[in-house]
Amino acid sequence: xxxxxxxxxxxxxxxxxxxxxxxxxxxxxxxxxxxxxxxxxxxxxxxxxxxxxxxxxxxxxxxxxxxxxxxxxxxxxxxxxx
Amino acid sequence: xxxxxxxxxxxxxxxxxxxxxxxxxxxxxxxxxxxxxxxxxxxxxxxxxxxxxxxxxxxxxxxxxxxxxxxxxxxxxxxxxxxxxxxxxxxxxxxxxxxxxxxxxxxxxxxxxxxxxxxxxxxxxxxxxxxxxxxxxxxxxxxxxxxxxxxxxxxxxxxxxxxxxxxxxxxxxxxxxxxxxxxxxxxxxxx
Numbered sequence: 001x002x003x004x005x006x007x008x009x010x011x012x013x014x015x016x017x018x019x020x021x022x023x024x025x026x027x028x029x030x031x032x033x034x035x036x037x038x039x040x041x042x043x044x045x046x047x048x049x050x051x052x053x054x055x056x057x058x059x060x061x062x063x064x065x066x067x068x069x070x071x072x073x074x075x076x077x078x079x080x081x082x
Numbered sequence: 083x084x085x086x087x088x089x090x091x092x093x094x095x096x097x098x099x100x101x102x103x104x105x106x107x108x109x110x111x112x113x114x115x116x117x118x119x120x121x122x123x124x125x126x127x128x129x130x131x132x133x134x135x136x137x138x139x140x141x142x143x144x145x146x147x148x149x150x151x152x153x154x155x156x157x158x159x160x161x162x163x164x165x166x167x168x169x170x171x172x173x174x175x176x177x178x179x180x181x182x183x184x185x186x187x188x189x190x191x192x193x194x195x196x197x198x199x200x201x202x203x204x205x206x207x208x209x210x211x212x213x214x215x216x217x218x219x220x221x222x223x224x225x226x227x228x229x230x231x232x233x234x235x236x237x238x239x240x241x242x243x244x245x246x247x248x249x250x251x252x253x254x255x256x257x258x259x260x261x262x263x264x265x266x267x268x269x270x271x272x273x
Contacts, residue, residue, distance in 0.1 A: 008133060008150055009217075009218075013203060015203075015220075016203065016219065016220065058225070059218055059219055059220055059225050060217070060218045060219070061133065061149050061150055061218075062149055063149075063150060
């Protein structure tokens with residue numbers, strides 16, 4: 001079980017939340033190239049280590065927030081609203 | 083919507099034990115009004131309840147801080163228009179009567195916390211969810227909004243879910259109550 005600290009609801013089982021994936025900077029659609037846009041939509045780093053992720057508290061406050069999670073150990077070290 | 087005849091999705095009324103240890107009641111016909119209001123709006127200031135807490139208004143309406151910047155107002159049956167009219171709609175505010183869209187159960191009695199603990203993933207201890215606490219979580223695998231609304235100095239919880247899950251949720255709760263002495267009527271089994 002992974003315990004994820006929601007900033008509104010407190011620690012919750014990860015089954016109460018949904019992992020919305022790595023935080024990726026959104027390029028400006030007016031100036032970006034097709035390659036950059038495709039990269040934004042489909043490509044992720046997926047490192048074995050620390051990654052900043054967005055989670056959705058679907059059973060609780062229904063808010064999105066970001067945390068840093070170590071994908072090797074599932075250690076979590078930060079929680080903030082986004 | 084409030085003028086329409088309410089048809090409960092549950093179809094079973096009230097189950098209880100003779101010793102009063104458990105009472106499971108379908109109260110889906112109660113009025114439920116959802117208010118979403120931005121910070122600083124008159125509605126948000128007037129409701130005066132933070133996320134995770136509830137208070138009862140003088141007219142008996144229970145105001146629940148169900149999400150950040152979101153409240154659920156609970157009242158007796160057929161009061162939708164009155165409750166909607168009691169909230170200021172000035173500014174960035176949404177007020178919707180959701181009485182027909184949600185099922186609601188009340189489970190009361192000294193054993194209610196033990197029954198709920200079997201099927202709910204939220205810590206029901208007094209220090210985490212005291213009387214008046216509003217929280218959301220999984221109840222028998224259904225995402226529900228819960229309010230601890232103690233009655234007569236005894237534990238009591240309001241459990242609300244999407245209407246379509248109401249029948250299943252009542253049956254699942256009745257099943258969880260069975261080991262505490264409730265006779266589950268034929269046809270209500272979840273197995």
